[in-house]
Amino acid sequence: MNSNAPASAGPIVRKRTSCGICEASCGLAIDVQGDQIISMRPDAEHPNSKGFACSKGVQFHYVRDDPDRVREPLRRRADGSFEAVTWDEALDDIGRRLRGIIREHGGESVGIYGGNPIVWNYAAFSLALGMSAALKTRHTYLAASVDINNYYVVNQLLYGNNFLSLFPDVAHTQFMVILGGNPVLSHGSMMTVGHVREALLDITRRNGRVVVIDPRRNETAQLFEHLPIRPDSDAWLVAAMIRIAFEEGLVKHDVVAIQASGLDFVHQLVEVATLDRAEAETGIAGARIAQLTRDFIAAPSAAFYGRWGASLGQFSTLTKYLIEVFNLVSGNCDRPGGVVFGHSMIDIEKLMHGSGQIGYDRWRTRVEGIPEVIGSAPLGTMAVEIETAGRGQLRALFVSHGNPAASGPGGTRLERAFAQLDLLVSMDPYLTETSRLAHYVLPPTLWLEREGFPIFTMAHTAVPYAQWSEATVPPPEGVREDWWILNEICRRSGLVPSPFKLLRGLGKLGLSLSPQTLTDAALRLGSEGDWFGLRPNGLNRAKLVAAAGPLKLMDHPPTGVLRKRVAHRDHLAHLEQPLMRAEILRLAQRPTLDPEYPLRIISIRELRSHNTWLHNVPKLMAGDRVQRLRIHPQDARPLRIRNGDSVRVESRFGAIEVMAWISDEVMPGTLALPHGWGHRGGWRRAVAAGGACFNDLTSDAAAASDLPSGQSQLTGLPVRISRIGRRTAEDATSQESAACLS
Ligand SMILES: Nc1nc2c(c(=O)[nH]1)N[C@H]1C(S)=C(S)[C@@H](COP(=O)(O)OP(=O)(O)OC[C@H]3O[C@@H](n4cnc5c(=O)[nH]c(N)nc54)[C@H](O)[C@@H]3O)O[C@H]1N2
Ligand SMILES: Nc1nc2c(c(=O)[nH]1)N[C@H]1C(S)=C(S)[C@@H](COP(=O)(O)OP(=O)(O)OC[C@H]3O[C@@H](n4cnc5c(=O)[nH]c(N)nc54)[C@H](O)[C@@H]3O)O[C@H]1N2
Ligand code: SF4
Ligand SMILES: [Mo]
Numbered sequence: 001m002n003s004n005a006p007a008s009a010g011p012i013v014r015k016r017t018s019c020g021i022c023e024a025s026c027g028l029a030i031d032v033q034g035d036q037i038i039s040m041r042p043d044a045e046h047p048n049s050k051g052f053a054c055s056k057g058v059q060f061h062y063v064r065d066d067p068d069r070v071r072e073p074l075r076r077r078a079d080g081s082f083e084a085v086t087w088d089e090a091l092d093d094i095g096r097r098l099r100g101i102i103r104e105h106g107g108e109s110v111g112i113y114g115g116n117p118i119v120w121n122y123a124a125f126s127l128a129l130g131m132s133a134a135l136k137t138r139h140t141y142l143a144a145s146v147d148i149n150n151y152y153v154v155n156q157l158l159y160g161n162n163f164l165s166l167f168p169d170v171a172h173t174q175f176m177v178i179l180g181g182n183p184v185l186s187h188g189s190m191m192t193v194g195h196v197r198e199a200l201l202d203i204t205r206r207n208g209r210v211v212v213i214d215p216r217r218n219e220t221a222q223l224f225e226h227l228p229i230r231p232d233s234d235a236w237l238v239a240a241m242i243r244i245a246f247e248e249g250l251v252k253h254d255v256v257a258i259q260a261s262g263l264d265f266v267h268q269l270v271e272v273a274t275l276d277r278a279e280a281e282t283g284i285a286g287a288r289i290a291q292l293t294r295d296f297i298a299a300p301s302a303a304f305y306g307r308w309g310a311s312l313g314q315f316s317t318l319t320k321y322l323i324e325v326f327n328l329v330s331g332n333c334d335r336p337g338g339v340v341f342g343h344s345m346i347d348i349e350k351l352m353h354g355s356g357q358i359g360y361d362r363w364r365t366r367v368e369g370i371p372e373v374i375g376s377a378p379l380g381t382m383a384v385e386i387e388t389a390g391r392g393q394l395r396a397l398f399v400s401h402g403n404p405a406a407s408g409p410g411g412t413r414l415e416r417a418f419a420q421l422d423l424l425v426s427m428d429p430y431l432t433e434t435s436r437l438a439h440y441v442l443p444p445t446l447w448l449e450r451e452g453f454p455i456f457t458m459a460h461t462a463v464p465y466a467q468w469s470e471a472t473v474p475p476p477e478g479v480r481e482d483w484w485i486l487n488e489i490c491r492r493s494g495l496v497p498s499p500f501k502l503l504r505g506l507g508k509l510g511l512s513l514s515p516q517t518l519t520d521a522a523l524r525l526g527s528e529g530d531w532f533g534l535r536p537n538g539l540n541r542a543k544l545v546a547a548a549g550p551l552k553l554m555d556h557p558p559t560g561v562l563r564k565r566v567a568h569r570d571h572l573a574h575l576e577q578p579l580m581r582a583e584i585l586r587l588a589q590r591p592t593l594d595p596e597y598p599l600r601i602i603s604i605r606e607l608r609s610h611n612t613w614l615h616n617v618p619k620l621m622a623g624d625r626v627q628r629l630r631i632h633p634q635d636a637r638p639l640r641i642r643n644g645d646s647v648r649v650e651s652r653f654g655a656i657e658v659m660a661w662i663s664d665e666v667m668p669g670t671l672a673l674p675h676g677w678g679h680r681g682g683w684r685r686a687v688a689a690g691g692a693c694f695n696d697l698t699s700d701a702a703a704a705s706d707l708p709s710g711q712s713q714l715t716g717l718p719v720r721i722s723r724i725g726r727r728t729a730e731d732a733t734s735q736e737s738a739a740c741l742s
Contacts, residue, residue, distance in 0.1 A: 009034035016043050016549040017469040018454045019057040020120035020447025021610055024187035024194070025454035026053040027467070027550060035474045037061045037448070047552035048463040052195035054187060055620065056610060062617045063446060064473070068683050069429050070443040072478040082431070082441065087480065090440050095492025097423050101396045102135070102493065109395040111139030113379070115402020116147075116611060119456035120447055123515035124482035128400055129357065129375075130497030131490055134504060138363060138377060139385065139394050143402055145378035146409070147308070149709040150316040151190060152373050156360040157577050158324055160567030162374050163349040163358065166327065166339035167191040167460040168303035170199045171556060173337040174208035175299035177292075179234055179323070180309025181212075184220040185607050189307050192461040199462070200224070208299070211292065213237065214309060215602050215670040216630065227292070228667035230283040231600040232313035232716025234306065235587055237289065238322035240278030243270040244293040245329055252297075252331030259333060259562050262576030266325055269581060272588050281592055283667070297330045301337025304330075309602065313716045314590075317708035318583040325575060333573075334562040341565050343557045344458040345466040345528045345539065346519070353567065357499055366392045368702045370710040378710030379408045380700040386417040396423035398489070400482055401444075405434040406612040406676065406693055409712035410700030411654045425489075427482055430616065431682025433693075444482045449475035453519070464553040466528060468544035483515055516541070528553060579708055586707070597718035599635065601649060601671040603694050612676040615686035627677040627691030628661035631721070634668045636660065644727030649673075651719045653699040656692035660723075671719065 012033045019026045027046025031038040040061060042053035063069070073090035074082040101109060114128045132140040144152065152162040168176055170193045181189065183196045193199050201223065203210050212221035215231045229237060245251050246267050256263055275286030282289075296302045306323045310316065324333075332338030352358045352374075361371035365381045367388045377385070382404065385394040397418075405415050418424055418437045426435035427442045435441045452469040490497045496507030503513065513521075520541040523529050530538030544551065563571040605611075608620040615621060629649065631641060641647055647660045649671065658673060666672045677691030698704075698714055705712045 009036060012038055015469070015472045017448070017452040017472050018467055018550075019053060019060070020117065020452065020454075021056050021060065022187055023189050023192055023457050024049060024052075024196070025120070025192060025457045026057055026194070028053055028057060030448075030472050032473055037064070037473060043549070046194070046550055047465045048192065048461055048550070049194035055608060056614060059617055059619045060446075060448060062619060063429070063614070064448055066616055068431075068616055068685075070431060070441055071476050072443065074441040076439050090442060091488045091492055094423070094425055094440055094489055098396060098489065098493040101422055105393070105395055106391070107135030108137045108139070108392045110135050110137050111141065111382070111385075111394045111397045112137075113141040113382070113397065113399045113402050113404055114143065115400065115404070115407070116143040117447075118401035120454060121401065121450070121482055122453050122455050122519055123451070124400060124486065126499070126515040126518065127483040127486040127497055129499045131398075131486055131495060133499045134490065134495040134497050138366070138372070138392070139397075140376040141379050141382055141404070142374070142376045143379070143407065145373065145376065145380070145709075145711055146312070146407060146714060148190060148311060149373045149378065149711050150311050150320045150706060152358075153317050153360055153709045154320045154324055157579070158321070158573045158575070159565070161349050161353050161358075162360065163352060163459060164341065164565055164567065165190060165460055166324065166333065166341060168305045169337050169340045169462075169556065170196070170203070170303070171462055173203060173301050173303045174206070175296055175302035176200070176203055176208070176210045177213065177296065177302070177304045178210065178220060179213045179238075179304070179306040180311065181305060181307030182214070182218040182220050182605065184223060185218065186308075186605055190460055191305065192457040194462060197223070209295070215600075215667050216604065216672050217665045218604070219607075227284060227288070230281065230667070231602045231670055232315070232713070233282040234310045234313065235315040235319045235322060235584075236273060236278045236281040237284065238319060238326055239270045239273035239584070240275055240289050241293040241296075242266065242322060242326050242329060243273045244275070244290050245297060245326075246270070248294070250294065250297045251329045255331040256329055260328055260573040260575050261570065262574055263329070265576035266329070269584055272584060283669075301335070302330060302332050303327065303337070303339050304332070305339075309715055312603070312711060312714040314704070314706055314713045315583060315587050316706040316711055318580055318587060321577065321580050324573075328573065328575070335559050340557050340559055341561055342458065342460045343464040343554065344455070345464075345553065346455055346458070346522050346526050348455065348459060351522055355500060366390070370702060371708070373709060378705070378712070379404055380410065380702070380705055380710060380712040382408070383410055383413045383417040383700055386420055395421060397421055397425070398486070399424070399426040399428070399434055399438070400486070401427070403428070403432045403434045403612045405437065406432070406679075406695065408700070409695055409698040409714060411693075411696040411698065413700060427485055430613070432612070433680050436681040442485050443479040444485065445475040445479050448472045449479075450481055451516070455519075463555065464557055465550045466539055466544055466553060467550035468541050469548070470545055583708065594718040597651060597720050599669055599671055599719050599721060600716050601651070601673060601697065601719045603675045603715045604672050606674050609674070609676050612679075615676070615679060615689055616683040618685065621685060621689060625689065627658060627674050627689075629658045630663045630666045630672040631660050632664055632666050632668045632670065633662050635671075635721075636662045639721065639723055641721075641723050642727065645723050646725035646727070648722050648724045649697065649719050650721070651697040651717050653704070654696045656694075656696050657724060658692050671721065
């Protein structure tokens with residue numbers, strides 16, 4: 001795969017590792033010769049991914065070899081350009097500046113943002129948490145707050161632990177509802193089901209049903225039943241389904257009595273969700289909602305799954321709460337074919353909870369008073385925390401594995417706020433929209449160049465397994481491991497990074513344990529561990545590395561475990577949640593449509609991108625991919641918008657210009673735009689691809705967010721549209737051919 005590979009680079013060795021791009025964590029079999037990658041293929045023997053991997057995974061060697069990859073530390077000059085410096089120069093200066101900031105303003109003025117890929121980098125994650133604990137800062141930000149914090153809030157409220165998450169048992173279900181998810185394209189989120197397209201098709205092959213409820217006939221809906229729903233109205237649908245279940249006597253009282261308390265609360269809560277109101281809000285006929293409810297409850301087993309599209313509207317915590325309740329009242333919680341709890345090789349659930357690192361609303365953000373989720377503040381509060389003076393003002397920020405300037409809410413506000421920081425350090429392989437603004441850019445190893453240990457996804461994996469692989473290939477000379485970088489910054493600024501007080505104490509005495517040793521200890525002491533020799537058949541890192549591939553732990557996660565797993569004292573799911581009453585009142589008061597902004601725009605993903613990155617990989621951009629705004633013919637016609645026209649989309653918070661694409665894949669009244677385009681910075685191919693940043697339409701104001709989780713609204717935003725330019729004949733031809741190819 002590298003044409004420069006010398007002929008005499010030694011034998012070809014096959015290595016098995018796990019992909020570190022998305023939650024599918026697919027097994028890969030990689031042939032390596034010396035430090036060259038000869039081929040990357042799906043691992044046919046992997047117990048969970050079962051011989052599947054997508055083009056992003058098997059093309060990743062292009063990222064490794066990308067000419068735009070940053071390969072030495074960069075320092076920003078006064079004119080905004082960058083100069084290369086040595087690691088010591090960079091780290092010494094950062095350490096010195098950080099020490100000064102801590103001395104003057106305290107550790108609480110320093111922040112860390114952990115972006116999405118950090119969850120495939122256990123060592124960096126543990127260092128980031130450790131550094132934040134050592135700083136005693138509340139400025140810990142995670143990409144989870146633009147993604148899944150609604151899950152973490154609901155899990156905590158209902159089951160007493162943020163990480164106790166239910167996911168659909170796709171392998172055994174007879175009826176699956178997917179609300180706001182597109183697993184055929186995304187390969188699944190908060191459910192790690194190998195070869196998920198086939199697993200879903202198997203449901204229909206065994207005469208079951210899959211219903212995809214989505215404003216867009218997405219790639220998953222194209223294979224199954226599609227039920228269009230007006231964006232950001234999901235809570236109405238699920239509330240109405242629960243109401244029907246009560247009204248028609250379909251609630252499984254006997255099952256609920258064993259698993260939960262507070263059913264009467266739910267009964268009252270959903271009173272407002274009449275079929276008439278739900279029909280008006282969702283655009284789905286009341287009769288259809290009622291029938292879907294009956295069918296779901298009558299199915300031998302059923303799983304209701306809501307994901308990104310149902311997690312980033314204005315009522316995402318309420319929506320997730322209602323989904324949990326509906327699975328419960330229909331008797332589908334914690335049973336085969338329903339929704340199940342995962343089985344992980346390391347019990348992160350207990351470890352993080354027991355050490356007090358996770359929770360909900362134990363403190364609130366300084367300026368806006370937004371509740372903490374898993375010990376972190378929402379990304380939507382970052383700009384205001386930088387801009388607002390006072391004790392605890394955010395003055396220095398370390399960004400690791402993230403691109404918040406493009407992935408976060410509020411348009412360019414965060415970029416402007418970054419300019420006020422005394423110190424911004426970005427650890428990133430590219431000069432992204434975020435790192436181009438940093439004082440220092442520090443280049444990290446990539447997942448192929450470090451250990452593979454997909455711990456985050458283990459908690460919701462369909463076939464539980466354990467895998468710990470060593471680095472597949474060595475990194476280029478000038479880059480360093482993320483955890484090492486953070487550790488060195490701590491060392492040079494006098495911090496001892498550890499989430500655990502005892503270990504921080506030991507660290508001050510000069511005794512420190514590497515993230516690898518600590519994580520191995522957690523594995524060894526866990527339910528699958530060797531208990532340091534007491535259980536000779538148990539696992540440890542050395543055994544997993546020696547196995548040189550994944551070990552299957554069981555065929556599927558155990559069911560009937562709810563009362564063992566739920567952390568509340570009475571071991572029941574707590575359905576009575578006054579916070580949800582406040583939310584449903586807020587929902588009921590919201591007008592159905594905004595007459596000034598009568599359309600709603602949704603954010604979507606594409607097969608060959610990953611959030612804001614991978615737009616620099618030539619193979620993934622083949623066919624001159626362009627960003628296209630999907631608009632329904634009924635909405636386009638009165639405005640005389642045609643394919644390829646340039647249009648202006650305006651929300652209450654911002655405006656963008658994009659290219660229109662007329663398509664009935666979206667329902668009338670809905671616009672759909674891929675996220676992650678409109679690049680700036682040093683990734684040249686990505687910048688050349690053009691487009692606009694979806695998040696320029698969004699707001700980071702507390703009032704425009706899901707209040708309980710603090711997640712800003714990133715989908716279903718009210719907008720209006722106008723035509724600003726006519727396509728040329730030449731444009732149209734190239735755009736149409738690009739459309740065919742992408
Ligand atoms: N409108 C809209 N906004 C969204 C979304 C959406 O669908 N629509 N999606 C949301 C979701 S679900 C998420 S998870 C967030 C993601 O938000 P972020 O995590 O902030 O953004 P990513 O685009 O995933 O950026 C990941 C960055 O990590 C870098 N990177 C890759 N590998 C490594 C590594 O090994 N080490 C280091 N140090 N850096 C690495 C990449 O170059 C890239 O710059 O965005 C959210 N924002
Ligand atoms: N190829 C690819 N795979 C990815 C990613 C990627 O960028 N590219 N990103 C990864 C990440 S970080 C994540 S979190 C996962 C997410 O994985 P999924 O949750 O499967 O997310 P999406 O593919 O964004 O699917 C969201 C769906 O929600 C719909 N939708 C949007 N708004 C609404 C709404 O208001 N209501 C309803 N009911 N539906 C709505 C969209 O049309 C879309 O079909 O994907 C991961 N996998
Ligand atoms: S589906 Fe996700 S984990 Fe699997 S190869 Fe593709 S990017 Fe990697
Ligand atoms: Mo995500």
